[in-house]
Amino acid sequence: MKKIILSSITLASLLVIGLTLSSNSSGPGGNRTGSPGSSGDCSGCHGGGSFGGTLKVGITEIGDTTFLSFYTPGKVYDLHVISGGTSTKKGFQATILTSSNTAAGAISAAPSGTGIDIAGGKSIWGHTSTSSSGVWKSIWTAPAPGTGTVTIYGAAVVSNANGANSNDQVVTANAMIGEMVSSNTKSLDATKLKVIENPTNTVVRLNGVAKNMIIWNNQGQVAASSKNTSELNVSQLPSGTYYLQTVSENNVRNTTAIVIK
Numbered sequence: 482m483k484k485i486i487l488s489s490i491t492l493a494s495l496l497v498i499g500l501t502l503s504s505n506s507s508g509p510g511g512n513r514t515g516s517p518g519s520s521g522d523c524s525g526c527h528g529g530g531s532f533g534g535t536l537k538v539g540i541t542e543i544g545d546t547t548f549l550s551f552y553t554p555g556k557v558y559d560l561h562v563i564s565g566g567t568s569t570k571k572g573f574q575a576t577i578l579t580s581s582n583t584a585a586g587a588i589s590a591a592p593s594g595t596g597i598d599i600a601g602g603k604s605i606w607g608h609t610s611t612s613s614s615g616v617w618k619s620i621w622t623a624p625a626p627g628t629g630t631v632t633i634y635g636a637a638v639v640s641n642a643n644g645a646n647s648n649d650q651v652v653t654a655n656a657m658i659g660e661m662v663s664s665n666t667k668s669l670d671a672t673k674l675k676v677i678e679n680p681t682n683t684v685v686r687l688n689g690v691a692k693n694m695i696i697w698n699n700q701g702q703v704a705a706s707s708k709n710t711s712e713l714n715v716s717q718l719p720s721g722t723y724y725l726q727t728v729s730e731n732n733v734r735n736t737t738a739i740v741i742k
């Protein structure tokens with residue numbers, strides 16, 4: 482009886498080991514994008530081969546092919562990861578971060594053969610089955626105004642397709658995308674509403690009534706909003722840096738970074 486129990490435990494652990502190993506061609510998991518704060522890139526396990534591998538990452542307008550150097554806050558773009566090289570089995574991971582290395586905007590689509598994992602609060606988009614084309618596309622929603630320059634980090638394996646992590650080529654790429662700042666907002670600075678309590682932990686107060694007050698978190702989501710008021714209750718919000726967008730009666734818009742304690 483003891484023997485039977487022992488051997489079924491051995492069998493079970495073999496199965497677990499087998500599953501853990503085979504989960505690699507379906508993506509390494511975690512954050513192997515090579516970005517700041519990641520566990521390095523794919524070269525932690527892969528390498529030693531050369532197959533003319535290349536890698537390009539970037540955003541375009543939806544359905545377009547021209548890579549852009551600037552994003553408009555809140556706008557939706559195609560996110561591309563394109564890997565070249567003579568291999569029938571390619572894989573990748575990619576993420577987009579702000580200059581302070583937090584998630585920038587939202588990666589929201591995971592077409593077949595890919596998936597999105599959250600690791601350390603960041604969206605990691607990667608392969609779940611290998612691809613022979615090495616062409617992957619998702620959707621990215623740009624972050625709130627005031628986020629500034631963001632960086633796309635990508636890492637890919639252009640493999641020898643031997644079903645192991647030996648003699649593969651690792652390629653990495655990154656691309657910086659600047660924030661498009663509206664020149665309109667700048668020239669009308671003099672008329673803008675001002676925040677008179679910043680940082681705060683209870684209410685955000687303005688020096689006048691705003692037609693709209695909208696507070697965005699650094700994931701580009703609306704955290705609080707109000708209409709026709711000079712203050713907005715923020716006591717329910719987790720502490721951190723947010724972006725307050727005000728729209729005045731005469732439709733002048735302004736965005737300020739605010740700190741909630």
Ligand code: HEC
Nearest residue numbers: 503505506509523526572573574638640642643644645646
């Ligand atoms: C912790 C180790 C480890 C890391 C890190 C890792 N892999 Fe792997 N990978 C493996 C192992 C082991 C295999 C072979 C077993 C398998 O295919 O499941 C493998 C297989 C693959 C294969 C198929 C290779 C072939 O020759 O058939 C691809 C493609 C791949 N990984 C892509 C990636 C990419 C892309 C990354 C980085 C974003 C990455 N891997 C990071 C361990 C790793």
